[in-house]
Amino acid sequence: MLDKYGTSTVIQEKIRKTKPTEITNKYKPTNEEIQTHKEMIDSEKKLITDMNEIERNYKEIKKMDRQIKRLFDSLLGKSKVDLYFEKLVDTPRKRKL
Numbered sequence: 001m002l003d004k005y006g007t008s009t010v011i012q013e014k015i016r017k018t019k020p021t022e023i024t025n026k027y028k029p030t031n032e033e034i035q036t037h038k039e040m041i042d043s044e045k046k047l048i049t050d051m052n053e054i055e056r057n058y059k060e061i062k063k064m065d066r067q068i069k070r071l072f073d074s075l076l077g078k079s080k081v082d083l084y085f086e087k088l089v090d091t092p093r094k095r096k097l
Contacts, residue, residue, distance in 0.1 A: 070087065
């Protein structure tokens with residue numbers, strides 16, 4: 001027999017009779033599963049730190065590349081005003097709200 005929500009009354013009785021400890025204590029992971037889960041979390045953290053390090057290195061290389069380009073341009077005879085305006089165009093602006 002179904003109630004007004006469409007669930008069986010037999011299932012509802014079984015749910016009422018089960019104790020909360022029986023529901024929570026049914027599954028316990030093994031030591032191997034726990035170890036593999038910890039290893040997965042550690043590898044994920046290492047991957048994130050590696051990605052952040054690569055991003056920092058990329059930004060540093062890009063910055064050094066711009067500085068070297070400006071140095072060569074200044075050695076080739078570009079004026080300081082031209083170099084200043086190129087620097088303004090190259091650098092991203094920080095917006096203050």
